[in-house]
Amino acid sequence: MTERKRAGRRPGEFELIERYFAPLSGPGAFGLKDDAALLKVRPGRAIVVTQDAIAAGIHFFADDPPASIAAKALRVNLSDLAAKGATPVSFSLALGLPPDWQVKWLTEFARQLASDCRKYAVALTGGDTFLAPAGPVISVTAFGEIAANRYRSRLGAKPGDRLFVTGTIGDAALGLRVRRGVPEYSKLRGAKRLLKAYRYPEPPVEFAPLIGEFASAAMDISDGFVGDLGKLAAASRVDFTVAAADVPLSKAVREALPIAGALEAALTGGDDYQFLITVPSRKCAAFTSAVAGAGLAASELATAVAGAGRAIILAAQGRAMRFGQLSHEHF
Amino acid sequence: MTERKRAGRRPGEFELIERYFAPLSGPGAFGLKDDAALLKVRPGRAIVVTQDAIAAGIHFFADDPPASIAAKALRVNLSDLAAKGATPVSFSLALGLPPDWQVKWLTEFARQLASDCRKYAVALTGGDTFLAPAGPVISVTAFGEIAANRYRSRLGAKPGDRLFVTGTIGDAALGLRVRRGVPEYSKLRGAKRLLKAYRYPEPPVEFAPLIGEFASAAMDISDGFVGDLGKLAAASRVDFTVAAADVPLSKAVREALPIAGALEAALTGGDDYQFLITVPSRKCAAFTSAVAGAGLAASELATAVAGAGRAIILAAQGRAMRFGQLSHEHF
Numbered sequence: 001m002t003e004r005k006r007a008g009r010r011p012g013e014f015e016l017i018e019r020y021f022a023p024l025s026g027p028g029a030f031g032l033k034d035d036a037a038l039l040k041v042r043p044g045r046a047i048v049v050t051q052d053a054i055a056a057g058i059h060f061f062a063d064d065p066p067a068s069i070a071a072k073a074l075r076v077n078l079s080d081l082a083a084k085g086a087t088p089v090s091f092s093l094a095l096g097l098p099p100d101w102q103v104k105w106l107t108e109f110a111r112q113l114a115s116d117c118r119k120y121a122v123a124l125t126g127g128d129t130f131l132a133p134a135g136p137v138i139s140v141t142a143f144g145e146i147a148a149n150r151y152r153s154r155l156g157a158k159p160g161d162r163l164f165v166t167g168t169i170g171d172a173a174l175g176l177r178v179r180r181g182v183p184e185y186s187k188l189r190g191a192k193r194l195l196k197a198y199r200y201p202e203p204p205v206e207f208a209p210l211i212g213e214f215a216s217a218a219m220d221i222s223d224g225f226v227g228d229l230g231k232l233a234a235a236s237r238v239d240f241t242v243a244a245a246d247v248p249l250s251k252a253v254r255e256a257l258p259i260a261g262a263l264e265a266a267l268t269g270g271d272d273y274q275f276l277i278t279v280p281s282r283k284c285a286a287f288t289s290a291v292a293g294a295g296l297a298a299s300e301l302a303t304a305v306a307g308a309g310r311a312i313i314l315a316a317q318g319r320a321m322r323f324g325q326l327s328h329e330h331f
Numbered sequence: 332m333t334e335r336k337r338a339g340r341r342p343g344e345f346e347l348i349e350r351y352f353a354p355l356s357g358p359g360a361f362g363l364k365d366d367a368a369l370l371k372v373r374p375g376r377a378i379v380v381t382q383d384a385i386a387a388g389i390h391f392f393a394d395d396p397p398a399s400i401a402a403k404a405l406r407v408n409l410s411d412l413a414a415k416g417a418t419p420v421s422f423s424l425a426l427g428l429p430p431d432w433q434v435k436w437l438t439e440f441a442r443q444l445a446s447d448c449r450k451y452a453v454a455l456t457g458g459d460t461f462l463a464p465a466g467p468v469i470s471v472t473a474f475g476e477i478a479a480n481r482y483r484s485r486l487g488a489k490p491g492d493r494l495f496v497t498g499t500i501g502d503a504a505l506g507l508r509v510r511r512g513v514p515e516y517s518k519l520r521g522a523k524r525l526l527k528a529y530r531y532p533e534p535p536v537e538f539a540p541l542i543g544e545f546a547s548a549a550m551d552i553s554d555g556f557v558g559d560l561g562k563l564a565a566a567s568r569v570d571f572t573v574a575a576a577d578v579p580l581s582k583a584v585r586e587a588l589p590i591a592g593a594l595e596a597a598l599t600g601g602d603d604y605q606f607l608i609t610v611p612s613r614k615c616a617a618f619t620s621a622v623a624g625a626g627l628a629a630s631e632l633a634t635a636v637a638g639a640g641r642a643i644i645l646a647a648q649g650r651a652m653r654f655g656q657l658s659h660e661h662f
Contacts, residue, residue, distance in 0.1 A: 034484040035411045035550055036381035041372040050367035051458045053425035058462045080366045094384035094470040127382045131389045134465030139425040141472035153365040219366055
């Protein structure tokens with residue numbers, strides 16, 4: 001074995017695909033030996049497609065664990081699919097590596113991706129590896145399967161529909177503060193759990209079939225609860241009035257509430273990857289019992305009313321809260 | 332009108348999508364107002380998907396005309412689809428802009444994309460805009476439609492099949508030298524045409540149905556003729572022996588041949604976006620007459636023989652040419 005090999009020789013593109021990514025490929029991907037993939041669709045079904053990219057210094061820290069970068073790159077996309085009612089099936093990966101990329105980094109990145117392929121039952125269809133001068137940039141395009149009439153956009157909420165939110169809100173936003181080393185957050189007992197929520201989003205993909213069956217509209221919360229609820233309201237042209245006290249918070253987030261600005265951060269920070277779901281009132285009983293039956297959690301927050309398309313959040317005193325920034329702005 | 336507006340206020344993400352990209356959206360894209368798109372597939376058809384990203388400083392120069400960056404980002408993907416036999420239908424766009432991005436840049440980028448949508452009859456399904464610290468990085472995922480049994484991989488060439496190549500080879504590789512300001516190339520009479528071939532690839536997408544009907548294997552040439560022919564040979568486990576003199580060259584490339592290394596550059600440089608197509612010999616007459624009937628050009632170069640999977644290029648004296656680098660290496 002030469003010195004060079006012992007130091008971890010970097011593979012070329014062909015070897016890199018063969019070694020790290022071909023094992024993740026599925027049907028129609030030709031073992032990643034071809035230039036494209038063939039997605040077959042069962043009769044009566046359609047494909048749902050979404051594409052979200054993440055870049056070092058913007059969506060993650062360049063020195064974050066490679067596993068967390070892999071998890072985030074894939075899961076933010078599976079989140080979008082499931083929130084539309086689609087069952088995730090496969091994904092394509094464009095991976096831009098910095099010129100000084102390390103084999104160890106890639107090994108950990110690929111290992112997490114393999115683990116997520118099993119966890120979410122998805123396979124790689126193909127993609128591209130390239131040099132990206134400013135550190136990793138990862139563009140995943142994800143594909144889901146759906147009965148075409150079960151797709152749920154953010155445009156379909158009607159007055160009278162009930163608003164639900166899955167899981168808990170704000171864990172990742174406060175986890176980002178832990179990651180940044182903000183002292184008040186770093187010394188919380190739940191700090192590790194918050195950090196993990198930021199690094200490893202856990203979109204509740206099990207909701208996909210329930211969304212397809214019961215929802216009038218749905219979307220995932222990626223840019224913050226308040227802002228994304230406002231987007232749903234605007235797209236459907238309905239208003240929602242939500243009591244902040246009703247928004248489900250984890251034990252770790254509740255522990256943080258005495259910190260000035262923590263509630264606002266939890267409600268407006270991004271990276272929740274939970275779902276907003278509206279359900280026509282006549283289907284609510286069936287929906288909530290299906291949710292319980294599947295061992296999932298969703299909290300009812302409001303009833304949509306005809307309006308200008310606004311989300312109003314009420315503080316404990318019943319007054320509308322004001323936020324400096326409603327949600328994460330990409331630009 | 333405020334000073335700020337007059338100076339060209341930069342739109343936020345929502346406004347940016349609404350103004351520049353929503354007009355390019357097609358069926359199932361919900362006017363880019365939703366988080367995903369719905370791709371419907373006709374019975375008996377499948378979707379072909381491919382994803383190629385391009386980054387400033389790697390695949391293009393940061394100060395290239397934004398229109399050429401847009402054209403390249405989209406067309407390199409349409410090239411992959413058509414080379415598999417698929418008819419391009421739509422695409423998803425992840426657009427990473429540098430922090431100092433300009434409205435003028437984006438306007439020209441989007442205008443070219445709109446023009447290409449018309450030229451190639453494709454529509455935008457969605458995507459993502461984000462900040463990319465080191466200048467534009469663009470990840471396109473493109474979707475084509477195909478009868479499932481018409482997909483042509485690079486694995487299907489058999490001994491006895493004839494090898495064809497579309498169009499001409501090397502224009503873009505020499506155009507890159509013009510772009511770099513290499514004097515011998517810059518003063519060629521055809522310099523402008525070579526530069527244009529580098530900046531605005533013209534994949535012969537009209538070949539898609541002919542590939543589906545007649546080919547045993549096909550792929551586009553993106554990383555250089557010699558290297559990509561070697562990949563086709565290796566994937567299909569056949570050998571090809573091609574006389575360099577038979578490789579079709581444009582007038583502009585022929586003018587450059589007296590320059591030392593020009594032929595090697597033309598044969599091994601990237602960015603051709605022409606197609607390698609193998610056709611079983613019994614279908615050759617029908618293929619060539621269909622090509623002529625469609626007003627297209629393809630040159631017959633070789634016959635596949637059983638072998639180790641190599642491409643051998645013969646110089647005028649009948650000796651195998653040796654190349655420093657067979658094709659563009661991504662890493």
